[in-house]
Amino acid sequence: xxxxxxxxQYSHPGQAPLSFPDIHLKANEALLVLGxxxxxxxxxxxxxxxxxxxxxxxxxxxGVDLNSIQGSNLDLFRGKNIGIVFQKPHLLAPLTVEENLQxxxxxxxxxxxxxxxxxxxxxxxxxxxxxxxxLSEGEAQRVSIARALVNSxxxxxxxxxxxxxxxxxxxxxxxxxxxxxxxIGAALIIVTHDQRVKDHIPQFIEVKGA
Amino acid sequence: MNLFRLSWKYLTFRxxxxxxxxxxxxxxxxxxxxLLLVQDQFENKMTKDAEGIDLVVGAKGSPLQLxxxxxxxxxxxxxxxxxxxxxxxxxxxxIKNIIPLALGDNYxxxxxxxxxxxxxxxxxxxxxxxxxxxxxxxVVVGATVALREGLKVGDTFxxxxxxxxxxxxxxxxxxxxxxxxxxGNVIDRLVLTSIETVxxxxxxxxxxxxxxxxxxxxxxxxxxxxxxxxxxxxxxxLLIQYRSPMAAVQLPRMINSGTSMQAASPTFEMxxxxxxxxxxxSLLQGLAFLLIGISGLGIFIALYxxxxxxxxxxxxxxxxxxxxxxxxxxxxLEGIMLTSIGALVGILLGHSFLAVIISQxxxxxxxxxxxxxxxxxxxxxxxxxxGVGILAxxxxxxxxxxxxxxxxxxxx
Numbered sequence: 001x002x003x004x005x006x007x008x009q010y011s012h013p014g015q016a017p018l019s020f021p022d023i024h025l026k027a028n029e030a031l032l033v034l035g036x037x038x039x040x041x042x043x044x045x046x047x048x049x050x051x052x053x054x055x056x057x058x059x060x061x062x063g064v065d066l067n068s069i070q071g072s073n074l075d076l077f078r079g080k081n082i083g084i085v086f087q088k089p090h091l092l093a094p095l096t097v098e099e100n101l102q103x104x105x106x107x108x109x110x111x112x113x114x115x116x117x118x119x120x121x122x123x124x125x126x127x128x129x130x131x132x133x134x135l136s137e138g139e140a141q142r143v144s145i146a147r148a149l150v151n152s153x154x155x156x157x158x159x160x161x162x163x164x165x166x167x168x169x170x171x172x173x174x175x176x177x178x179x180x181x182x183x184i185g186a187a188l189i190i191v192t193h194d195q196r197v198k199d200h201i202p203q204f205i206e207v208k209g210a
Numbered sequence: 211m212n213l214f215r216l217s218w219k220y221l222t223f224r225x226x227x228x229x230x231x232x233x234x235x236x237x238x239x240x241x242x243x244x245l246l247l248v249q250d251q252f253e254n255k256m257t258k259d260a261e262g263i264d265l266v267v268g269a270k271g272s273p274l275q276l277x278x279x280x281x282x283x284x285x286x287x288x289x290x291x292x293x294x295x296x297x298x299x300x301x302x303x304x305i306k307n308i309i310p311l312a313l314g315d316n317y318x319x320x321x322x323x324x325x326x327x328x329x330x331x332x333x334x335x336x337x338x339x340x341x342x343x344x345x346x347x348x349v350v351v352g353a354t355v356a357l358r359e360g361l362k363v364g365d366t367f368x369x370x371x372x373x374x375x376x377x378x379x380x381x382x383x384x385x386x387x388x389x390x391x392x393x394g395n396v397i398d399r400l401v402l403t404s405i406e407t408v409x410x411x412x413x414x415x416x417x418x419x420x421x422x423x424x425x426x427x428x429x430x431x432x433x434x435x436x437x438x439x440x441x442x443x444x445x446x447x448l449l450i451q452y453r454s455p456m457a458a459v460q461l462p463r464m465i466n467s468g469t470s471m472q473a474a475s476p477t478f479e480m481x482x483x484x485x486x487x488x489x490x491x492s493l494l495q496g497l498a499f500l501l502i503g504i505s506g507l508g509i510f511i512a513l514y515x516x517x518x519x520x521x522x523x524x525x526x527x528x529x530x531x532x533x534x535x536x537x538x539x540x541x542x543l544e545g546i547m548l549t550s551i552g553a554l555v556g557i558l559l560g561h562s563f564l565a566v567i568i569s570q571x572x573x574x575x576x577x578x579x580x581x582x583x584x585x586x587x588x589x590x591x592x593x594x595x596x597g598v599g600i601l602a603x604x605x606x607x608x609x610x611x612x613x614x615x616x617x618x619x620x621x622x
Contacts, residue, residue, distance in 0.1 A: 042620050051528075075528060075531055075532060078528075091526075094220050094222070095211075099219075103527070107530050147530065
C-alpha cells in the first residue's frame with residue numbers, strides 16, 4: 001500500500017468530531033473523495049497532506065507514519081513525497097513560471113523532473129519565462145499542476161481541481177492528472193463535489209460529515 | 211533559486227514601497243555619516259592646526275575671533291597691535307617662542323600671511339619645490355593654493371587688499387619662491403611671506419611712486435623674531451609657546467590686564483566653540499535618528515502588510531517543503547537586505563553630500579576636509595542599520611512562524 005489511513009478523527013474547535021472512512025491505495029491507483037460542501041473533504045485532504053494533524057488515527061504514506069515525523073522533517077517529507085493541487089493556483093507572483101517550479105526543487109532538496117520538459121508536456125512550455133500575472137486562469141491552473149508534479153511525488157492530492165471549469169476543460173485536467181500520475185507511478189486522490197468527475201474515476205469514498 | 215534570490219524578488223516586486231523605505235533610511239544614515247565625518251575631521255584638523263600654539267595675542271575684541279583668524283585663518287582679524295608692544299612682550303621669560311603674523315591681503319581668496327621662518331617650523335612644513343622666502347615680495351605658497359591656481363616657482367601674481375576676494379588690487383607683484391608639500395594643515399591654504407612684504411605693500415599705497423625708497427626692497431628680510439621697524443609699524447597677532455606650565459596661569463592675565471592687547475587660548479576657545487556648535491549637532495543628530503526611526507517603522511509596516519498578502523504564499527512554500535525556520539529566515543532576510551541597501555546608499559550619499567559641500571567652499575575651512583575618508587564609525591552605521599532591519603522584521607517573522615498552513619489554505 002502506498003497510502004493507508006486508519007480511523008482518522010478530527011474535530012474543529014467547538015464542533016462535533018469528524019470521522020473519515022479508511023483509505024487504502026496503491027501506487028498508480030486513483031481515488032475520489034466525494035462529499036457535500038462543509039462535510040470535511042478539505043480537512044481530510046489537509047490531514048493526508050500532513051498539513052493538519054488528526055486527533056485520532058494514523059496516516060501512513062509509503063511506510064512512513066506521518067505522526068512519527070515532525071517540524072521541518074515533516075515539511076521536507078511533504079515536499080519530497082506529496083504534490084498538492086489546490087482549488088486556486090496560488091502561484092508566487094514575483095516569480096516567473098519556471099522559478100515557481102524551481103522553488104519546489106529548492107525546498108524539497110530534490111532534483112525531481114526536468115522543468116521545461118514537464119511544462120512542454122502540459123502545453124505551457126512557451127510560458128516558462130512568463131510572469132505569473134500574465135497567465136490566463138487555465139494556464140495558471142496547469143502551472144500549479146506542474147508544481148505538484150515537479151518533484152515526482154509518490155502521492156498527488158487535488159482539491160476541487162475542476163470546480164470552476166467547463167466540461168471540456170474538466171475532462172482535460174482529469175486526463176492530465178491521471179496520465180501524469182501514471183507516468184511517475186504516483187497514487188492520485190481527488191477531493192471533489194463535482195459529479196462529472198465520477199465518470200472518469202470509478203473508485204471513490206464518501207465523506208459524510210459530522 | 212535560493213532564499214536570497216526569493217527575498218530579492220519579493221523586494222523588487224514592490225519597487226515603490228521598497229524604494230521609499232530605502233530612501234528614508236539612507237537619508238537618516240547620510241546625515242549621521244556627514245556628522246561623523248565632519249566631527250572627526252574637524253576636531254582632528256582643529257587640534258592639528260593649533261598644535262604647538264599655547265596662546266594667541268592680538269588686538270582686543272572677541273577671543274574666539276582672534277583664535278579663528280590667528281590660528282585657523284577663517285574669521286577676520288580683531289585689528290592690529292603695535293610692533294613696539296609685541297617686542298616688549300617677547301622679552302618675557304615666560305615665553306619660549308613667539309611668532310608674529312601680519313595679515314591684510316589675499317590672493318584670489320587665499321590669505322597672504324606675513325610671518326617669519328619659525329611659522330614653517332611650527333607645522334614642520336616640507337618643500338615640494340623651491341625654497342623659503344628671503345627677499346621682500348618673495349612668497350611660499352601652500353599645496354592647495356599652488357594646485358588650484360596652477361602656480362609654479364618663479365611665477366608672479368598680484369595680491370588684493372583685504373582678506374576676502376573682490377577688493378582692489380595692489381600693484382607690486384609677488385614672486386613664488388617655493389611651494390610646500392601637502393600637509394593637511396591650515397598652511398595648505400595660505401600664501402606665506404615675510405612681514406616686511408606685508409608692510410611694504412601697504413606703505414606703497416600711502417606713498418607716491420617717486421618718493422618710494424627702492425633700496426629696502428633688496429635687503430634680506432628677517433628670518434626669525436621680529437623685523438626691524440619704526441614706531442608706527444604694526445603686526446596682527448602673535449603665536450606664543452609657553453616656557454613652563456606656570457606661564458599658562460600668569461601670561462594671559464598679565465597681557466589682558468596690563469597691555470592694550472588680549473590673549474586667548476586655542477584649546478579653551480575651541481572647546482567653547484564646539485560647545486556652541488554642539489546644540490546644532492545634537493539637533494541634526496535628533497533629526498537623523500527620527501528619520502531612521504520612521505524608516506524602521508516604514509519597513510516594519512511594509513513587511514507586515516506584505517505579509518498579510520503573502521500568508522498564502524508562505525503557506526504554499528510550506529506545502530512544497532519549506533520549514534518554519536526557512537520562512538522566518540526569509541522574512542528576516544528581506545528586512546536585513548532592505549536596511550543593508552539603505553545603509554550603503556546612506557553612507558555613499560553622506561560622502562557625496564560632503565563632497566558637494568567641499569566643492570562649493572573652495573577657500574573656506576570645509577575645503578580642507580576630505581569627503582572620501584572612510585571611518586571605522588561607519589561600520590557602526592551598518593551594524594545600526596542591520597539592527598533596525600532585524601527589529602522591524604521581528605513581529606512579521608514571528609507571525610510567519612505562527613501561520614498554520616491548513617487554516618491559511620482553506621481560507622478563500
